[in-house]
Amino acid sequence: MASGLIVGLAFGMGALGAVVLGxxxxxxxxxxxxxxxxxxxxxxxxxxxxxxxxT
Structure with a gap:
């Protein structure tokens, strides 16, 4: 469940980055x-x- 959250976050941040760069x-x-x-x-x-x- 946590891995799905991380993958979703990565895709979402990538999409936002593409919008900003565009x-x-x-x-x-x-x-x-x-x-x-x-x-x-x-x-x-x-x-x-x-x-x-x-540490």
Whole structure:
């Protein structure tokens, strides 16, 4: 039951993300959106320097 909730949440968040990215592409241009999307993985790479949990 919990796995279904997580999968549903993932699909829902993906749909909302597609709507937001589509709106950005409509307001500016597709090139701007692609540039923005190409920078987003850098935030994941920066997560390496987040402090570790103390357990």
């Amino acid at each position: 709106k950005i592409a409509d307001l500016s241009s597709l090139g701007t959106l692609m540039g923005l999307c190409s920078v987003l993985p850098l935030f994941g790479a920066l997560a390496v320097w987040l402090p570790k949990d103390r």
